Amino acid sequence: MKILVFGKTGQVATELQARAEVIALGRDRADLSDPAACARAIHAHAPEVVINAAAYTAVDKAETEEHRATIINGDAPGAMAQGCATRGIPFLHVSTDYVFDGTGTAPWRPSDPVAPLGAYGRSKLAGERAVTAAGGQWAILRTSWVFSAHGSNFVKTMLRLSETRDTLRVVDDQVGGPTPAGAIAEALLTMARAMVAGQGGGLYHFAGAPDTSWARFARETFAHAGRNVTVTGIPTEDYPTPADRPRNSRLDCRDMKTDFGISRPDWKPALAEIVKEVTA
Template identity: 60%
Template structure:
């Protein structure tokens, strides 16, 4: 399979490259495809011989997006829409990664794909606009909503906790937001499964949820990270309220996603993030030694 991937330096794109199997990849970084230039991104698809296009690129700086809404919308909404239209014109599947931030985070059951959206900030609103643009393109598009992504590369919560936790006796971590931490490698594998299925005419286009289980709070996730690190002395995790950790952008309190549909349609099981966490911590430990 020939695949064109946007977002070369991101967590998911890196794992797509690591888990590609026999696929032939063209992976585009910012220099090759400026996400703020929707027309340029569409042109890269038009000139490609790819059998599937995967957009793993996004403006993911949630707080910075509040100060630069035009850039967030250009990258998260205009570019994916243009990509989806270009893929539709060529008749190839388009896979797009989205987020739990399209929801307002109201407490209750896990979010399903058909639940009403209600983003709390610029990032979530731009990602939701991107979803709408992709769906409006009318092609063979799959939108994969995920949450709390982590890996051994890039910036993420696991690396932040390990960086700061070693030198501190106490870590104050938000305890009233819940979600499903999701290893980037599992997201990549899910995308490859979907890509091959759509190439072969299996499954169905639309929106799907994919996030790790079991659901935890950020504070509980931090505890698990320090336990996985196996430090002789590890910091005490003190849960705090969201109100005690103010940020420019509001975060959803409930980011738990119902992943039943992706299992029914594509046979993709919800991953246990704890196995992925052990793998990521081991990779980071090897990097420290080397």
């Protein structure tokens, strides 16, 4: 199966390359700020399936760069989806829990109303809508709290901070499912194979289990690293950021199990391995 991946150095793109022979396009070969170039890349490589694992992910910076974020997260995936529809091949796109407003405590279903709190969420929602509008065979995978030994993520930030601090204040009222990038890559590959074989796509949720808070996730990280760091849980209001974060990022992932046989991954074993790799 010839797989074209947009993204090369990001967390999910890195894990895709570790698990399958793919053609991975970095910014030098496919600039997402030029959506037409992304469509041309699909025609040039003639793949059997395309996975978009690239995105503008600077949540706070997007508040002042919404136009750029929307081109990369909205227009580019739309152009990719159109290119795939033209060729009659499946297109898989990674999205986010930030399309929801984070109210309540119930896990979000794919069919629930969307209401992004900020520019990043709006840009990702624009991408979802552009992909669905393109027609063809597509799948959108919303995920949350991605972590790995690569790139920038919460786990690596906590480990870096713990090198010089023995106490940290971490938000404790935002709850979601930490998701190993490797598990996302495996899920995308399973979906891609099924879709190439003729299975339909659609809108899906995929996040690690069990749901937890950032503060509890930090404590688990330090426990695996053997670092004596005291984590004090604080409310969101005590850690202001330019962009609002959803407090409820729980995702209902049952459709992934029903349609593709993919269960929510337990993030704790993955965290142990990733901490070991990062601190080696």
